[in-house]
Amino acid sequence: MNAYFRKEIQAFEYVSFTELKIEKESEFCCEKLEKYVSSVKSWNGKIGKFCIVEKEMYVPIDYCPFCGKKIQYVLVE
């Protein structure tokens, strides 16, 4: 599956930082992941990947934990 995200730069007076935002039109490989992502805040805006919570730590995932499909993270310009 492809997860589309884009860069958004938040600029303040003294600092600016980049936030990576997931695009709504990302198509999910399976319903379970889609439900998981919408119920749990699993998108990590700093690294631009979905995460699962494992031993109270956020672990970025490259494969769907439900069906095993590879997740491609695609930056949309």
Ligand SMILES: [Zn+2]
């Ligand atoms: Zn899946």
